[in-house]
Amino acid sequence: MDWGAVDAVAGGLAALFVALSVVYLAIQVKSGTRATRSQTYYLATTALADQAATIGSNREVSRIVRIGYETPEALDEDERVQFGYIVISFLRRYENIFFQYESGLIDEDFWSGHRENLLWVYRRPGVQHVWEDRKHSFSGSFREYLDRSAQIELTTPSGRSL
Numbered sequence: 001m002d003w004g005a006v007d008a009v010a011g012g013l014a015a016l017f018v019a020l021s022v023v024y025l026a027i028q029v030k031s032g033t034r035a036t037r038s039q040t041y042y043l044a045t046t047a048l049a050d051q052a053a054t055i056g057s058n059r060e061v062s063r064i065v066r067i068g069y070e071t072p073e074a075l076d077e078d079e080r081v082q083f084g085y086i087v088i089s090f091l092r093r094y095e096n097i098f099f100q101y102e103s104g105l106i107d108e109d110f111w112s113g114h115r116e117n118l119l120w121v122y123r124r125p126g127v128q129h130v131w132e133d134r135k136h137s138f139s140g141s142f143r144e145y146l147d148r149s150a151q152i153e154l155t156t157p158s159g160r161s162l
Contacts, residue, residue, distance in 0.1 A: 047093045072126035087130040094118045095142045119149055120156045
């Protein structure tokens with residue numbers, strides 16, 4: 001065998017190994033993307049579930065939220081402050097989900113169900129009051145989305161209470 005043949009075989013093997021490496025990397029990237037999406041979904045769902053559990057497990061906090069949604073003026077000053085922080089926490093969690101959706105880490109199916117809940121809560125009179133007072137502390141894209149969300153029709157029954 002001459003050196004030209006050895007060089008040709010070596011070049012062919014090198015090209016094969018490069019191609020196999022590219023395929024392997026593509027599989028790893030795809031697997032990593034799936035893992036990232038799964039982790040994002042888990043963290044978003046956990047954040048919302050934790051807040052719901054916190055509110056739902058405390059009768060007084062549940063009362064404040066229930067009254068605060070519709071008639072915040074019926075709350076005393078300390079309750080209004082508490083309600084405001086609960087709303088800000090709720091909106092921060094959804095701002096993160098919105099960002100993940102806009103970044104492509106959360107799919108339309110996941111977003112559509114959570115969007116429904118976000119907009120239902122956002123449209124409560126008490127939440128609107130907190131939003132108008134604090135909206136400039138949220139990202140511009142999230143503010144814009146909520147401020148122009150009036151035209152989005154909800155499928156939630158009108159008699160929904162939570």
